[in-house]
Amino acid sequence: MKSALFHVIVPFLICITLANTSLFDRVKVDLTYDHYAEKVVDYFPFLIAMPFNSLINIAYMLMGLFWLLKYRDKNETKDERYTREVFALMAIFYAPVQWWRLAVLQRAPAVLDQWFTLPIFAWVPIWINFIQDKTTKKYAFVAELCSILSYGLSLKFEWGFETALGCHVFLAIYKGTQVQLRLGNHQTFTYLVLAMLSCAGFVVLKLLDHWLAQFWIFQRMTGHFWSKVCDVLQFHYSFCFLTTLTQITHKAKD
Template sequence: MVVRAFLCVLLATLMHVALILTGWFDRVTTELGYDMYAERVDSVPFLPFPMPMNTLINFGYAYAGLAWLPTFSKGSDLWGESFCWYSIFYSMMQLARIVYQTQRTAVLDQWITTTIFCHVTLWIISLPSCDGILIRSLRSLNQRAILIVSFLSYFLSLCSEIGFDIALVVHMLAAVRVGYEAHLSSGNDFSGDVFRKAFLCCLGFVVLKVADLPLREYWTPNCFSGHFLSKICDVGQIYYVAEFVHVLTGKKSETLKSE
């Protein structure tokens, strides 16, 4: 099952890469150049790579994926394993974007971001114990159709400078909504606590990323920029989403209940 999940994520990623390499998305609006970030290129002089803190934090995605992969592997959860592999792959994509600052690595980062949020939504609605208005509505649709619509939503970035932002907001709201409905229908105090952590991380990711440059005027340690802190929230978001679904499936160990 782990190999199957790995191959599914690999093939999906390669499909994105192949389309990006055609050059169709070279005119998409992205944030390029180190001047788009508050952290200085040489913020940590003894680390010989650009924007060290924003570079190193990308390994956190790999950590989150590797931390949960054995758990979902034992449960033969294909959605969970795929989510973990996406997190691991995303670590490399984010790293490439920060280090190389190219249009195509930026586009890949954006596109896979919406894919991961769609994956979370489909993962949650696949849980038979979960119920809710949006969950029932999405269950009535074909999963492949939802994936295709999600995939095509990135083409909005070709139509408008805020096309990607629109697609991302819709994906995020859908994931948050189905998560909330899942908690209400089949959760408990523990799932509520984890859901709040995931939601706060999601909110922190958005707010701190947007506030990266404005914060530079008031934030003294340049290495700990708003963008860097937003990535910490993003890693936490991935970790807590995995924990949230794990709690909902009822496979969380008794030790959690005693904490």
Template sequence: MVSMMMQAFLVVTVITAVMMYLVYLGYFDTVHTEVGRQFYAERYSAKWSKVFPPWLNMPYNTFVNLGYIVVGAFYCAKTSVSLHVKQITSSDSVLFYTFNIMATFYGAIQAVRILTQFHRSAVLDQWYTLPFFMWVFVWSSHLDSGIGIKGMVSWMAISLLSYCLTLVHMHGFEIALALHILFAVYGAITIYRKFPIKEAQQPFIWALIFCAGFVFLKLADLELPNLNPMFEKISGHFLSKIADILQIYCVNKYFEILTLYKNSVQNKKSK
């Protein structure tokens, strides 16, 4: 149990370190990113200056990233319990562990972007988004007919390399992200067709709603304060992160339901 989680942790850590090093070397310095307070609707109120230091001038957008860590840690713990009682297999656990360890790392990466407003931290934030959606496709393929290590590595390599679109087009990231979302939705629908159980419908629909909410709220961040000044505190960017965190939770729930169902069916056939 511990070894599977440690293996996933080491793999995610190594890949993340390589990504950070490539960004540090400046390979993506020409990529377009939105850096600076002018791109965020959240305003630093006078009362926060009495509580937080000046560099923590977007507290809502900073602390919301703890949600990724909480959800990731929760599902890592839940995966360990499920593996211990043999509800899932070792190969299933790798998918859960990897996804949720990525979530915890992602929370930290986004917090660094908010706090520093450095171009390179923004690049890493963008780049790290893509493997999340590709992992949903990989996960679906695993449940469908098995994908194997070679398949996982191939698809994740394609996902990571797709960020190079940012070097040839101003909206390369948006193009890559849209393709990743389509892959994720296609994979999720495909595996549901194979295991069409009612319990999986709700988390799937909510994941789509939260995904759409994540995109819309982030794009509308600077426009929402025109509707109500409240959105200068509880900003669209902050709410988009709430939607994203809930999306990750729903994806976990969706694959948890399908994985348990698939394993229960296989166990019945083997008896």
């Protein structure tokens, strides 16, 4: 776990340092509660002023801890354990960033909230390459570095982040579909479909947050909240898909 922790913490700290400079002053981020359909509860502490969208971050951390500490596969190799632990730690570290963004509405955590999304999506094709024995830790480092640097598009274009994120999502889905056709079975197909549906829910519900708020069912637990639920499920089913594929490759080698 030390290797995985080092892998996550070092870029995490570098990004935090850069986000707190003037480098990203021109990046388009939302810094008001008006961006969200959920109503602020004024008499709540600032950490849970927007309770549902704040507390959902606990689910990210619990899900990450489950896959970090509770998952057991006696046949798991060192590299396989490393890829799983990195992905789980990304979920655990991402949650406080999202939470802090809502709590303080400042530019640095808003930038980090966007920025960290990119290497998380990038880790899916990296893990798939590990499963297919097509990569090394050095390649994983370079691929993740390219993913982190792609956030630079937000400095050049108004929709730079959305463009980079769209490319990351497309690559993750493409690689997932490709490896499913090559190595998957009915179970992994189910996990892949559930992960893609969760991804679609994550995007669509977030975009329709204010429009959905006209319906009473979305006025407390808003579209943005449910998009975060879908994001947690997207993480979880990606873990299910990738760990099951890993087990399939073990059986094929026996």
